Amino acid sequence: MRIVDIIQKKREKEILTDEEIRFLLENYQAGEVPDYQIASFLMAVYFNGMTTEELKVFTGTMIDSGETIDFPGVEKFLIDKHSTGGVGDKTTIALAPIFGALGMGTAKLSGKGLGHTGGTIDKFESIKGFKFSNSKEELIKIVNETGTGLMGQADTIVPLDKKLYALRDVTATVSSIPLIASSIMSKKLAVHADAIILDVKVGSGAFMKDLTEARKLAQTMYDLGKAFDRNIVCMLTNMDEPLGNAVGNSLEIVEAVETLKGNGPEDFTYLVEVLGAQALILKGDVKTLEEGIGRVKEVIENGEALKMLKKFIKGSGGNPDICDDYSLLNIAAETFEFNVDERGYIKHIDAEKIGKAAMMLGAGRATKDDIIDHSVGLIMHKKVGDQFEAGEALLTLYHQNNMRDEILETLRGAFVFSEEKVEKIPTILDMIG
Template identity: 65%
Template sequence: MRAVDIIQKKRDNETLTTEEITFLLDNYLKGNVPDYQMSSFLMAVYFNGMAKDELKVFTERMMHSGDIIKFEKITKFLVDKHSTGGVGDKTTIALAPIFACFDIGTAKLSGRGLGHTGGTIDKFESIKGFTFPETRDELVNLVNKTGIGIMGYSDKIVPLDKKLYSLRDVTATVPSIPLIASSIMSKKLAVYADGIILDVKVGSGAFMKNLEDAETLADTMIDIGDSFDRKVVAILTDMDQPLGFAVGNSLEIIEAIETLKGNGPKDFTELVKTLAAIALIIKGDETDIEVAKTKVDEVIHSGKALSHLKDFIRNCGGEEKIVDDYSYLKIAEKTYDFKAEKDGYVSKIEAESVGKAAMVLGAGRATKADIIDHSVGVVLEKKIGSKVKAGDVLAKIYYSKEETLNSSIEKLKEAFEISNEHLAERDVIIKIKKNF
């Protein structure tokens, strides 16, 4: 068997066999297939896609390229919520404590942020003294104790994905739905969970810019999950403006805590409640999403979810007092009010530009080597549909270094548009899809 014959077959849009896909991927991981041949194969997939059976085998080989993690010693029902990434996406911080109220465990491997989107690990590291588990046993003990366990990704989990993604990044083959779906699902399947919830972001601040592509990606990932007998729900959510108001690590921690106190932004609260309700349906505790949302409301307003967050922070060595006193979080002392220049209605808030406005302050990374400034960021004062007058504050910038402020202001100028047309408030939930 030769790599060139497999490339030719995919180029001609023929269906590859299990043996051909296995040969190509296993030998690429071993270094026997060079980058230039794998680049050709990826481009052929970019143009021709993959059949269902091909994609199952492709994902399976990715998944088995490294360690498979099962949590036999965890006593809770495990749900893995994955987001395709967005601006202001602090969902896990609020969602995991709600899960814990219903004996649903979070045993999650997360990454640090790169670019205009922040990572869950970066956000929690805003908390003084907070450290993540470093071993599987530590993660298991934390989940059994608090219901919540999060740790960084290991290079031993799906190493083939890392190698392929680096190649896709420099060969213009990143925007391939089969390759995106396989990349995400191979990692979700390699780390066991009883149910998987995929939050597929759609819009200017998301990787998937339009609904059609987002639906195709969601359907593809559900099909992959189905082929491995996993319960998968994909929820398509709006990212044409930032999620909630806060963008920046410490600022997002505060907003997530406020949500668990019942004071969260309307869109973020709705997303968190919907995701938690879906988890209850996957677990089998409920069949009706509205009834499930009522139960979620109860644990928020009772303070139970907030108590679980405190417990998690304390068990990770963090300063739990931040839940009641935000002065224990480092927030940049310098602020700047970004104001509207004319009367009208907010008709656009380009999420990616807001994310970049926070990133240039130090809230995100342009390269993996960059050091995060947890104290900085942007807090929106208005959302799409808001009526404004000239001089009204659209957003507040929290900054540490004077030299970063002008760049952030310029990015916000690109983000906001004000027009005479009154647009309706946007619904954060666009569509829900599932395979059971």
């Protein structure tokens, strides 16, 4: 078997055998195949795609390149909720305690953020003294107690993905739907979960800007999950404006807590309710979305979800009193109100530019070595469809005396206004499965 023949076969849109796919990837991981040949193969996939069966073998070989993780001793029905990422996406902070209050759990590996704002780990580390589980044993213990278990990403999980992604990054093949799907799903499938919920963000603040392409990705990941006999659902959700109102690590902790108190922004609250309901459907506890949303609202209203968050924070070395006293969080004292000298309606918000403004304040990382300032960020006061008056604040910036003209210029470019009333954007655009 020759690598060049496999490349040619894919170039000619022929279907590869299981043995050919494994031979290609296993020899690449072993260092027997040069980058230039794999780059050629990736470009062939970019143009010609892969069948579900090809992608199953491709993804399975990726999984087999490293260790897989299960959680013996976990007594909960485990949900792995994965988001493709966006501006103001603090969903796990509010959703995981809801899972716990509903008798379910989430045990997952989470990374630090690179880009607009921090990842889930960065947000929780806004809480003084907070430490994530350092071992599988610690994670299992805290999942059983609180329903929530999060650990940092392990390099031993799907190491081949890291090697392939580095090559995709420099060969203009990152945006290949099958390669994105395999990259995401290989990591999901390598870590045990009883059900997987994928939240595919769509819009200016997301990796997937176009709904049609995002739907293709969601369908591909759904088909791949089913090929591995996994219980899975995919949702496409709006990221043409920030999710909720808060962007920035400590500020997002506050918003997530307020959501568990029943005071969250409408779009974020609805997303959390639907995700929680979908988990209950996958578990088999309810049959309809309406019934599931009712169960989620119940654990918010009776305080059980907030109680679970407090237990998780305490069990992780943090002070649970932050849920009742936000002054215990590090939030920047300096504020700046951003407004415009006209009146009208918000027609469009470029969420990516909002995220970049927050990153320039220090809320995110431009490189992996950057240090995040947990205290800074912004609060949106107006979203798409909202009316505003001249001089009324569209958002408030929280900063450490580092306001710059480029930040304000970025924000000015983030908004499009209209004199006519504008319809609000649905939070959930589509569901698959």
